[in-house]
Amino acid sequence: MEEHRAGPRRSEQARLAVLTAAADLLAQNGYENLTIEAIARQASVGKQTIYRWWPSRAAILTEALLEGMIFRQQLAVRNTGDLRRDLTEWMSRVWSVLDAPQGRMLLRSLVAAATEHPAIGELMRDRLSADGGIRARVVAHGDPAVAAVEIGDAIAGWMMMQVLMGAAPTPDGIRAIVHALVPG
Amino acid sequence: MEEHRAGPRRSEQARLAVLTAAADLLAQNGYENLTIEAIARQASVGKQTIYRWWPSRAAILTEALLEGMIFRQQLAVRNTGDLRRDLTEWMSRVWSVLDAPQGRMLLRSLVAAATEHPAIGELMRDRLSADGGIRARVVAHGDPAVAAVEIGDAIAGWMMMQVLMGAAPTPDGIRAIVHALVPG
Amino acid sequence: MEEHRAGPRRSEQARLAVLTAAADLLAQNGYENLTIEAIARQASVGKQTIYRWWPSRAAILTEALLEGMIFRQQLAVRNTGDLRRDLTEWMSRVWSVLDAPQGRMLLRSLVAAATEHPAIGELMRDRLSADGGIRARVVAHGDPAVAAVEIGDAIAGWMMMQVLMGAAPTPDGIRAIVHALVPG
Amino acid sequence: MEEHRAGPRRSEQARLAVLTAAADLLAQNGYENLTIEAIARQASVGKQTIYRWWPSRAAILTEALLEGMIFRQQLAVRNTGDLRRDLTEWMSRVWSVLDAPQGRMLLRSLVAAATEHPAIGELMRDRLSADGGIRARVVAHGDPAVAAVEIGDAIAGWMMMQVLMGAAPTPDGIRAIVHALVPG
DNA sequence: GTGTAACCGAGACGGTACGTCAGGTCTTGCT
DNA sequence: AGCAAGACCTGACGTACCGTCTCGGTTACAC
Known part of the structure; x- marks a missing residue:
């Protein structure tokens, strides 16, 4: 009942004001300088409202992540048939996002x-392990299911x-790690 | 001159008192609760003595790491001729260290x-990438030098x-990641 | 509105806790050793609570004075008709207060x-210039109004x-200064 | 022997470097901000040299006063025969000194x-009680010796x-206090 | 309608730690 | 042995946030 x-x-x-404020301040000042008081100020919200609904700073960020307010991009892995090439290309795209002004921070x-x-x-x-159907392709490639997970984690x-x-990862570095993890 | x-x-x-105190408190309370004041107290040292010589908490830890006060173990990779087996065995040992009471923390x-x-x-x-002669063996194994570095980073x-x-990494997981990274 | x-x-x-603590510590340790931290400790109050409401140590004391927590005594000047005698007697009483254990400090x-x-x-x-109706009596005595103020300041x-x-002021000294300031 | x-x-x-530095810093920053470290720095002297010879900040100032490095002026009281006029004129001169940029401080x-x-x-x-032969003139004026001392202290x-x-003392105020203390 | 209970903003509260400043002592190499 | 320099431990400074709490005001269901 x-x-x-x-x-x-x-x-x-x-x-939403809290989540937005948290995401903005995180990108600007980094996690160490992300304070509850600053979030409350920026969101024009009482501190108690935050403490009422979230148990910790990290919980706010988790929710903001899930709401897509951080790392908004849904970077899909293309399928040209060449797994190595697709992964390499995808990692390059991810890196270009991370290299944007506040990506690294x-x-x-x-x-x-x-x-x-x-x-x-x-x-x-989940965001960084290229999960979009990759697993199946890795398995199809010959590696067993368990390895598919581990390869994602390694990436x-x-x-x-x-x-x-x-x-700053170089194209060579990306190519090398992909070659090492996904035998042609 | x-x-x-x-x-x-x-x-x-x-x-040395500062570095030892920092290492001890880190293992006990975690980085978030590692304060300069606590280090000074524990080391029976004035705060100013810390601020005089180290610019940040992290700098203290770096020095403590270099002095071998954290992760003291020199976990060497054995050479039985079988690279996969050697790496797997080494990773298991590393994990057993990390699983000790305060390893994870x-x-x-x-x-x-x-x-x-x-x-x-x-x-x-450096501590986690099994660098003791592994690089040469990976190269000997057929991967180019650049890949050896990337494989270490991936591990x-x-x-x-x-x-x-x-x-909690399982033996299966370790075996899988080693197999994926170092083709037999 | x-x-x-x-x-x-x-x-x-x-x-009130702050003012009381400040008055107590002042009497015990003197102004030089009166610290904000000690006041906060003694009053069981956060330092910020002090800084929020008072701009300086001196401002706390001013308020404590006004609240009568320091120099609580309302030492009135009697009126026997003999101004010199009344002033002499009043100054002696003030001195006996100041000579009490912590009065001088x-x-x-x-x-x-x-x-x-x-x-x-x-x-x-105000506390030390015998202002209770003295001014009128001084004026009545023949000195103009301005001199009454100056005489108070001189005392x-x-x-x-x-x-x-x-x-340590002697009875003779007190008598002499009163005689000098208030001609019979 | x-x-x-x-x-x-x-x-x-x-x-001398210490005394000069102390006098200069006192005039510039006030007593509260006069620190031993600043004196040592300004005088290019080791802190220990100060602690070796002087027991306190105040002792340094006392010596500087005695050396005439502070309140250098020897303001003499003139003798025109009119004690009130002489005192009034002397106090005005003292005040003009105190009103100079750093006199009050x-x-x-x-x-x-x-x-x-x-x-x-x-x-x-001693500096502020017009001691140059005034005492004798006050006594000659009719007040007993003890009163002469008290009158000086009152001034x-x-x-x-x-x-x-x-x-800011006005000419009227000065005239009034002199009249009150030294009957014509 | 009218309680009434939980929400909201604001922000004061007792605290902890920050990074800085100065105190007074001690140590080092020079003169 | 005095000196300039400065490292040392101590402790107070004034600030920033913590997590809790207390206000007045505002919904929005339950009667």
Whole structure:
């Protein structure tokens, strides 16, 4: 049975204002400088409204990620039949996004958030492991299902590693990792 | 020519006390709760002594890593002739270290620190990419030099990814990623 | 029209706790050793609560003075008809207060505070210049109104001077200054 | 018998540099902002040299006062035969000195220093109580010796009071206090 | 309609940590 | 042994946020 209750329901407007503000501030200042007070200020929302609905900074970001307010792009992997070429091309596109003014900061921030909240790690993996039908193609390629998952993680992990080291991945690097992971 | 100056020199005792305290507190409380004040307290050192010599929390950790106060283990990759088996065995050993009471927390903390300080990312890569002569063996295996580097990063990145997602890597997972990266 | 605002009001309890703590610590340790942190600690109040409402140490003392938490005594000048005798007697009483265990320290502290905050100087003048109807009597005595003010300041200034020099005023000294200022 | 000792004697150059620096900084920044470190820096002197020879900030100022580095002016009271006129004229001159750019700050600073060190109070009294032969003239005027001292203190105290209250003394005020203290 | 209970914005509260400044002591190499 | 330089530990500074709380105002269902 549903619980019936008087009074107003949760304000969708406030919820969206918070998520938007959080996403904006994250891109501008990085995770370390993302404070609840700043989010409340930017969103013109009382602090209590935030504490009422979200248990942590990371929870806000998780929701913002799920709402598509961060990493909005749905980068699909094309299918030309050549898996290596498709993956290489897809990774290049992902990198061009991350190299945009605040892309690096954003990814670094999300990694930081993930250290506090595994769910964010999973969301990042999903965004960075080229999941659009790739798995089936990897399996079709000859690798068993379990390897398909691991290969996705390796791709995502490799990209994270580059960002954490402040490295700018070269076309050669991308080609090499794809060749190593997906034998022609 | 050396610069000669009168007056007291930097206190090696204070330096080591700070690094030790930082390493201990990191393992106990995680990076988010690692404060300069706590380090100073634990090390019986004035805050100013820390601010005089280190520009940031992350810089302290970098130095502690380099001094071998964190991840002390020198996990060598054995050479039985079978690269896949050697790597698999090495990764399992690394994992058993990370699964020790504070291993996971430590790695997560270092990832968080790396988001603020790329040098820490590089140090982690070195510790996690099985660099002891592996590169030569990978090259001997048929992959070009560039791929050897990328494969190392992929291994390290994959492990970081598992930790961030809170996943406990299975023997199957390890075997799969090694198979994917190092064709028999 | 009054300004209406939602939200919590200023806590009177915190305000009084701060003023009381400040007065106590002043009497115990002197102005030089009166720190905001000690006041906050003693009053069980956050430092920010102090900084929110008072711009300086001296402002806290001013308010404490006005609230009668320092120099609580309302030392009235009696009127026996003999102005010289009344003033002499009043100054002796003031001195006995200042000679009490912490009286000297308190006055010295207030002088120190006054060097940073003229308003405290004015409050001290009021407390030390025997203003209760004296002015009218001085005027009635033959001195013009302006001189009445100056005579009050001279009395207060003389007492401050004695305290600053660490001197213990003698009955003779008091009698002499009263005679000099108020011709019989 | 004199104690013979090896090694260099106290450096007069360092001593004067410290006193000069202290006097300059006092006039510029006020007593509250006069720090040992700033004096050492300004005087190009090691902190230890200061701590070796002076027990406190106030002791430095006392010595600087005695050396005539502060309130250098020797304001003499003239003798035209009219004591009231002479005192009034002298006080006006003192005030014009105190009203010079840093005069007020200096006096306020000295008062603050006196709260920590009675000797400074006495030095100020000497400078501000018109001691040059005035005492004899006051006595000759008919007041007993003790009153002469008190009258001097009252003059000095009155001036301090004006400075502490941030008041600008008017010619009328000066005339009034002189008339009150020195009956024609 | 009218309670009434939960929502909302604002922001004060007791705290913790920040990064800086100065205090007073100690150490080093020079003169 | 005095000196300039400056590292050391200590502790206060004034600021930024934390997470909790208290206000007045505003819905929106339940009676």
